[in-house]
Amino acid sequence: MKLLSNLVFKILYVLTISMPLAAVDVSYTNDIKPIIQRSCSGCHQPATKMGGLNLTEYDGIMAGGQNGPILMAGAPEKSRLIGMLTGNVKPMMPMGADPLPEAEIAILKRWVTQGAKVDTLESEKGPQVPVEPPTYIHPPAVDGLTYSPDGTFLVIGGYKEILVHKSDGLKIVARLLGKSERITGLSFTPDGKTIVAVGGTPAQFGEIQIWDIQTRTQTRSIISTADTLFGGAVSPDGKFICAGGADKSVRVFEIATGKEIFKVGHHEDWVLDTVYGIDGKRVVTIGRDRAAKLTNSETGAFLENINLLRDQLYAIERHPRRDYVLVGGLDRVPYLYMMDRPRALKIADDSTLVREFEEQKAKIFSLAFSPDGSHIAVGGMSDEVPIYETETGKRITTLNEVNEGVFAIEFHPKGDQITVAGYDGRIRIFNPKTGKLLSDFSPVPLRNKVASN
Ligand code: HEC
Numbered sequence: 001m002k003l004l005s006n007l008v009f010k011i012l013y014v015l016t017i018s019m020p021l022a023a024v025d026v027s028y029t030n031d032i033k034p035i036i037q038r039s040c041s042g043c044h045q046p047a048t049k050m051g052g053l054n055l056t057e058y059d060g061i062m063a064g065g066q067n068g069p070i071l072m073a074g075a076p077e078k079s080r081l082i083g084m085l086t087g088n089v090k091p092m093m094p095m096g097a098d099p100l101p102e103a104e105i106a107i108l109k110r111w112v113t114q115g116a117k118v119d120t121l122e123s124e125k126g127p128q129v130p131v132e133p134p135t136y137i138h139p140p141a142v143d144g145l146t147y148s149p150d151g152t153f154l155v156i157g158g159y160k161e162i163l164v165h166k167s168d169g170l171k172i173v174a175r176l177l178g179k180s181e182r183i184t185g186l187s188f189t190p191d192g193k194t195i196v197a198v199g200g201t202p203a204q205f206g207e208i209q210i211w212d213i214q215t216r217t218q219t220r221s222i223i224s225t226a227d228t229l230f231g232g233a234v235s236p237d238g239k240f241i242c243a244g245g246a247d248k249s250v251r252v253f254e255i256a257t258g259k260e261i262f263k264v265g266h267h268e269d270w271v272l273d274t275v276y277g278i279d280g281k282r283v284v285t286i287g288r289d290r291a292a293k294l295t296n297s298e299t300g301a302f303l304e305n306i307n308l309l310r311d312q313l314y315a316i317e318r319h320p321r322r323d324y325v326l327v328g329g330l331d332r333v334p335y336l337y338m339m340d341r342p343r344a345l346k347i348a349d350d351s352t353l354v355r356e357f358e359e360q361k362a363k364i365f366s367l368a369f370s371p372d373g374s375h376i377a378v379g380g381m382s383d384e385v386p387i388y389e390t391e392t393g394k395r396i397t398t399l400n401e402v403n404e405g406v407f408a409i410e411f412h413p414k415g416d417q418i419t420v421a422g423y424d425g426r427i428r429i430f431n432p433k434t435g436k437l438l439s440d441f442s443p444v445p446l447r448n449k450v451a452s453n
Pocket of ligand 1: 039040041042044051052064065066067068069071081084091093095097100257
């Protein structure tokens with residue numbers, strides 16, 4: 001017993017005594033950077049670089065200033081960085097302000113004593129934009145595609161890039177390189193000036209990219225959550241974007257500022273697609289929890305489930321002229337719902353159901369309305385894309401030359417062509433009236449397999 005308590009005492013003793021000494025290494029990222037950010041970066045950043053010194057990056061600290069190196073690893077007493085903080089070396093820093101608190105000077109000193117190491121790992125620098133466009137042997141699976149509102153461009157999601165094609169598919173106009181491996185949703189603002197892309201890199205980050213189509217520059221990248229974002233409906237006034245996430249959230253961002261307006265967690269599983277109502281005041285979001293949820297798009301307040309829960313939902317589209325939404329998913333049936341319950345009936349009944357369409361051969365991944373709302377197209381794990389009359393539910397045409405795994409369908413704004421893409425990465429443009437295939441191409445340049453070996 002004595003022995004044991006002795007031992008315990010010793011352990012405690014060693015722990016308490018050695019704590020301040022062995023004090024965990026000072027971290028450049030967590031300890032040093034914030035001090036510099038607060039007290040030095042105003043004058044010592046790339047744009048100002050007073051004294052020839054940029055302190056905002058580790059490399060800049062190591063590069064030193066106009067009089068050479070500012071620190072010697074392991075020797076704080078020989079480091080001007082420390083000397084200028086204590087007043088041993090003139091002029092004292094931060095220039096023209098109170099000296100740093102002693103505790104902060106002590107941390108900087110300890111960091112130099114410990115070797116002035118950097119602990120920012122490559123992976124912590126965050127996702128990077130590729131320098132060169134990717135090269136492809138096969139076209140990458142296409143999850144997102146859209147036409148510009150005037151019908152000039154067909155914009156397609158690639159791997160870490162967005163491809164802007166002429167809408168006939170005969171020419172690549174631009175390749176817009178970004179951080180996300182996958183683009184899951186693409187939209188234009190109604191004025192046609194801005195592309196809003198939603199995506200991310202699975203299990204790493206979600207991203208919203210804002211692009212100026214005229215200058216082909218990315219005006220903003222909003223990194224959010226630790227997994228891909230989905231949907232990405234743009235509000236009718238072009239000011240907001242609503243995205244769903246693998247974290248079960250629905251988020252609304254302001255496009256001009258990148259500011260997150262709200263994040264809500266009404267869903268119980270992944271949120272896979274989003275649409276705005278006609279007046280922009282409400283959104284409907286769907287996902288694996290089977291619900292089509294109506295939410296106030298200004299406050300994030302939950303309004304109600306507009307559907308009777310049946311099976312997982314993967315796609316939603318809004319009728320171009322009415323507050324009707326078309327949803328589809330695992331149970332293979334496209335359902336047309338009204339966003340507003342006709343009578344004050346109880347929640348989660350099916351009084352909002354306008355029409356059920358024909359059951360598909362396999363689960364549904366993508367839906368589209370024709371520009372006037374008169375027709376719908378349905379795609380998914382089936383090897384066909386049927387087109388139906390919205391009013392009657394009658395099948396009008398079938399697009400047959402498609403492969404299983406249709407992830408994206410879009411009518412041209414004039415309604416005279418329809419584009420289908422998905423797992424095989426090919427872009428197929430059809431005449432939606434006759435079902436005739438007009439063109440079939442890879443949206444990315446392919447490297448010649450033989451030549452590459
Ligand atoms: C208000 C502006 C300002 C602030 C804030 C400031 N500095 Fe300076 N710093 C200067 C100027 C100006 C010089 C050049 C002085 C000279 O040439 O005599 C300088 C020079 C230095 C140098 C010497 C560079 C060389 O090679 O001669 C070091 C080291 C330094 N600053 C560290 C810091 C640190 C650390 C902080 C924050 C705690 C800080 N400074 C905050 C303006 C500032």
